[in-house]
Amino acid sequence: MVNITYSTDYRLCPPAPKPPGRTGIYFLSYITTFPPNHFALKIVLSGPYLSILTTLLLHPYMPQKKPSNFSPEQQLHSLDARLVLSLQRLSDMLKALQWEQARTLGLTPLQLQILLFIGYHPAELNKVAHIATELQLSRPTISDAVASLVSKGLLNMQPDKRDRRSFSMSPTEAGQELLSKAEEYAAPLTEVLEKRPGFEKNNLYQTLFAMIAGLMNKESGGLQRMCYTCAHYQGNKKRQHNCLFLNKALTSAELQIDCMYHSSLS
Structure with a gap:
């Protein structure tokens, strides 16, 4: 049988x-x-x-392990693999520039990031808990970096009027002077972008925006003050976008990732 x-x-x-x-x-x-x-x-x-x-x-019919995007052999055949590697390389290059600029200014890369964030955002966002979520790091890690910046005379701490246990931070005069130098690490990338045609940058931004939104939906993109998570956004997340706060239609290239008017969805 x-x-x-x-x-x-x-x-x-x-x-x-x-x-x-x-x-x-x-x-x-x-x-x-x-x-x-x-x-x-x-x-x-x-x-x-x-x-x-x-x-x-029966060779060559043996089951193969899942191909890796970091394998040069896979990159020969897969555009997705080449894109992953390209984004990784770009991230590594920006980190190297950031590390070098931080070293020149006597800061750690994390201290430089915190100084840049606090220097360009309002007081209600400049709190340890919020910055920890923003940078996807623990509160103790952010607290230690902030304490170091305060000891260097680069940050001031003010108690929250509504909650005395909470503090917001702002740059001192010395911190403001250092701020303009801190952001110079991104200058090489800005120079490259300035040489690209407008339509190419529009397409690139729309693609990057969609990728960030996709990662955020999978709870791996941190806190984003972007249009798709804003109470003022009205649209289909494809081609139709409207901002109720500004009372205007937006093109896909005008969608924001770090909007000053962002209001969290209830």
Whole structure:
């Protein structure tokens, strides 16, 4: 007696019934969709006196592990892999520029980020808890960096009038002077962007905005004051965008990531 079971996923193949006192033959077929198709046969012989497991893996049809975007071989064939690597390279280059600028100013990269954020945002956002969420770091980490900036005379701390346990921060005069130098690390990128045509930058921004929104939806993009999460936004998140606060229609390239008028959705 021969029992045959087939499935596109070998894990879902139920065991064929074993007739008592007889040898059963179990035949499974596993096919992947990753090109080229991989094919493996698994034959199991079992009986009261015999138990043999034979797996035939016919090269080059052996199942392959999931391709990696960081593999040069995968990058030859996948545009997505090349895009992931390009964004990673760009991030690494900006980090290197930021580290060098921070070192020149006698700061850590985190202190430089905090100084830049506090220097250009209102008092209600310049609190340890909010900055920790913004930078996706722990509150103790932000508190230590802020304390160092205060000790260097670059930040002032003011108690919140509504909550004396909470403090907001603002740059001192020395902090303001350092602020203009702190942002210079991004100058090389700005110079590159200035040389690109407008339509190219519009398309690039729309793509980056959509990617950030996609990551944010998966709870891995931190806190974003962007149009899609704003109570003033009205539209279909495709081609129709309106800002109720500004009372105007927006193009996709005008959507904001760090808007000063952002109001959280209730």
